[in-house]
Amino acid sequence: MTRVHDMGGRFGDGPVRPEPEGAPVFAEDWHARALAVTLAAGALGQWNIDMSRHARERLSPKDYACFSYYEKWVSALADLLVETGVLTKGDLRGFSENGEHPLAQKALKAEAVQAALAKGGPADRPSNRPAAFEMGQAVRTVRPSANRLVDGGHTRLPAYAAGARGRILKRHGAHVLPDSNAHGLGEAPEPLYAVVFPTSELWAAPENPADEVVLDLWQSYLEPA
Amino acid sequence: MPHDDPDHPHALLPPEPALRVKALETILTRKGLIDPAALDEIIDTYQNRIGPQNGARVVAKAWADPAFKAALLKDATPLVADLGYYGRQGEHMVVVENTPQQHNMVVCTLCSCYPWPLLGIPPGWYKSDAYRARAVREPRKVLAEFGVHLPPETAVRVWDSTAEIRYLVLPMRPAGTEGMSEDELAALVTRDSMIGTGLPKVPA
Numbered sequence: 001m002t003r004v005h006d007m008g009g010r011f012g013d014g015p016v017r018p019e020p021e022g023a024p025v026f027a028e029d030w031h032a033r034a035l036a037v038t039l040a041a042g043a044l045g046q047w048n049i050d051m052s053r054h055a056r057e058r059l060s061p062k063d064y065a066c067f068s069y070y071e072k073w074v075s076a077l078a079d080l081l082v083e084t085g086v087l088t089k090g091d092l093r094g095f096s097e098n099g100e101h102p103l104a105q106k107a108l109k110a111e112a113v114q115a116a117l118a119k120g121g122p123a124d125r126p127s128n129r130p131a132a133f134e135m136g137q138a139v140r141t142v143r144p145s146a147n148r149l150v151d152g153g154h155t156r157l158p159a160y161a162a163g164a165r166g167r168i169l170k171r172h173g174a175h176v177l178p179d180s181n182a183h184g185l186g187e188a189p190e191p192l193y194a195v196v197f198p199t200s201e202l203w204a205a206p207e208n209p210a211d212e213v214v215l216d217l218w219q220s221y222l223e224p225a
Numbered sequence: 226m227p228h229d230d231p232d233h234p235h236a237l238l239p240p241e242p243a244l245r246v247k248a249l250e251t252i253l254t255r256k257g258l259i260d261p262a263a264l265d266e267i268i269d270t271y272q273n274r275i276g277p278q279n280g281a282r283v284v285a286k287a288w289a290d291p292a293f294k295a296a297l298l299k300d301a302t303p304l305v306a307d308l309g310y311y312g313r314q315g316e317h318m319v320v321v322e323n324t325p326q327q328h329n330m331v332v333c334t335l336c337s338c339y340p341w342p343l344l345g346i347p348p349g350w351y352k353s354d355a356y357r358a359r360a361v362r363e364p365r366k367v368l369a370e371f372g373v374h375l376p377p378e379t380a381v382r383v384w385d386s387t388a389e390i391r392y393l394v395l396p397m398r399p400a401g402t403e404g405m406s407e408d409e410l411a412a413l414v415t416r417d418s419m420i421g422t423g424l425p426k427v428p429a
Contacts, residue, residue, distance in 0.1 A: 008334030008385065009362045013355040016370045018348075021416050025272050025346050030243035032272065035346070036264035037250050039313075044258060049389075053336055058229060069337070069352045071242040075235035078249055082234035091252055092237040104257030113266040122316040123389035152229065156387045158334050160361065172317070172390055192388055194319075207365045210380040216388035 002145055002159045003152075004061040009160035009203065034070035038077050043108035043116060046084040050182035054154035055080045125189035127174030132191070132219055139195060140165045140225035141217065147179045148220070154182035157221045161213070164201040165225045169214060170194035177218055191219040276345035279310045280393055281414035283320075283343060284425075285407040288398040298322055301393070305343065315342035315391055321384065322395045323421070328375055330368070330421030331384045331392045332360035338386035340393050344416060351420065361385055371422045394421040401428050 007013075026032040042052065055076035059067065067075060081087040086103060090096055108116060133139055143163030147153030156178050172192040180188035196214045199206035238245045253259040283305055287294035297304050301318040305311065318340060321329040333339065334357045339347040350356055359367050364381045368374070375381065384392045396418040402410060405428070417423025 005335055007354060007358045008332075010354075010358040013353075013358045016350050016353060016355045016359065016367055018350045018371055018417070018422070021277075023348065025276070026268075027349065028243070030246045032268040033250060033264065034242075034246045035271070036267040037246060037253065037259060039267050040259040040263050041253060056336065060233065063233070068242065069349070071245070074242070074246050074249060075233070075238075078235040078238055078245075079233050081249075081253075086258070087252065087256075089234055089237055091256075092234055092248075094248075094252075096252065096256075099256070101256035101258050107258050107260055108263045109260055110262035110266045113263050113270065116313075117267070117270060118312040120312045120314070120316040124317065156335060158385065158387065160334075161385075170319070172388070175388060178388075192390075194384075194390070196382070203362055207363050208377060208381065210378075211364065212380065212382045213361050213385060214382060215385045216390050218388075 002155070003057045004059075004064040005057045006145070006159050008158045031070045034074045038073050039117075040108045041077055041081065041086075044086065044103050044106050046086055046103070047080055048181055049121060050154055050176070050178040051184075052076065052080060053178070054182040055083075057154065123176045124173050125176060125187060127189040127191065129174065129190045129219065131171060133168045133171075133193060133222065133224070135168055135171065137168045138165060138225040139168060139193075139222040141195075141221055142223065147183075149179055149185060150183045153179060155179050155221075157217060158215070160202055161197065161215055161217075164197050166195040166197035166201065168193050169196040172216065175218070177220070179218075179220075193217055193219070193222070195222065271341075271346050275342060277343075277414075277416035277419065278411070279308075279345075280340070280343035280416070280419045281411040282407070283308065283310065283393070284395055284414045284419060285410035287320075287395055288402070288410050289407050294395070298395070310342040312342045314338070315340050317390045318343070318393060319390055320393045320395050321382075323397050325379060325397075327380050327382055328421065329382050329384060329392075329394045330360065330364055331386060331394060332357060333386040334358070334361055335385075335387060338389075338391065340391035343391075343393055344419060348416070368422060371417060373422065373424060394419050396425045399425050399427050 145157040145162035174189040175192040177188040301320040
């Protein structure tokens with residue numbers, strides 16, 4: 001069983017409502033602040049991208065469903081800051097001493113922003129795990145979709161694609177395994193593949209039999225089919 | 226790290242979202258953990274400097290230069306980096322080409338993965354539950370909501386961005402654009418055409 005964020009294929013969400021191109025990048029000023037605070041706090045280096053994704057996914061289903069996008073970001077950020085010991089619950093209540101924090105030396109300065117954003121955080125790594133699958137090879141995803149290292153942990157195999165048969169479309173080299181990295185268990189890089197699935201493998205009533213869905217999946221999510 | 230704390234610390238902050246952000250920003254600033262000038266710089270970058278105009282340059286160049294297009298489809302990351310488009314959320318780029326036989330469309334069903342250096346911050350609809358839930362199961366109905374109607378003989382391939390690979394759609398070059406400069410071509414490339422939920426503009 002996965003979590004509330006894993007919504008691919010779900011019914012009942014109603015129409016997509018595209019806003020016009022050229023609409024403001026941030027609909028509200030606080031959206032921009034939420035994004036910037038999240039990126040700047042990430043620069044303190046106390047968590048990785050998989051931990052921050054998992055923090056959003058661990059919001060209670062009730063919160064996840066009713067929070068807006070950046071509300072999820074800022075709420076998950078507050079949770080991460082306390083879980084990693086950067087802030088205390090007292091700090092969030094507003095009962096903290098001001099004054100320099102031990103991590104203040106790591107704070108992202110304005111003049112360092114461009115370089116930090118331009119540098120990015122590549123996820124490919126050398127790996128001693130050989131690629132087990134060839135281009136075009138038939139594979140099946142594991143079922144159920146779940147983190148096999150931590151019960152209820154972070155994983156990137158959506159439930160809709162669990163147990164489905166597809167074929168290897170691209171080999172991406174070895175990438176950090178989110179299931180491990182999100183829980184501080186190390187990067188555990190392993191081969192990553194783009195796997196293409198016919199829609200008949202995924203849905204009871206596909207819109208068009210010729211259509212396909214491609215997912216990027218780690219080797220441990222796959223078995224030979 | 227605690228995994229499922231029933232008392233989420235965020236509940237200690239003000240519930241109204243704008244105030245929640247402000248409170249957290251204030252706490253972090255007072256402790257010297259964030260620099261408000263750095264926040265302004267981040268916002269300025271994504272509001273004014275990085276956006277779909279970057280991706281449009283790449284598409285226009287691919288339309289104009291067959292050798293560049295061939296190399297782009299083979300290994301996009303170093304090519305777009307050479308044009309200055311590299312960085313956070315664009316570390317591993319793959320460009321997928323639309324043809325009369327196949328239309329590509331990009332989604333992130335699990336969160337909101339999107340090629341920031343080429344397209345900027347994703348629009349609200351891309352992050353919406355409706356798009357995330359439906360793009361993989363009924364892409365043709367979703368496309369219709371964007372005013373895009375594909376013939377049944379054009380297969381739809383939906384790319385669900387489940388890893389750190391970021392996808393950019395290379396739309397088909399519109400008819401009637403022969404002899405246009407890269408600048409003129411770039412002006413026809415819409416953001417949605419590079420996500421796969423739209424088509425390029427047709428020259429007037």
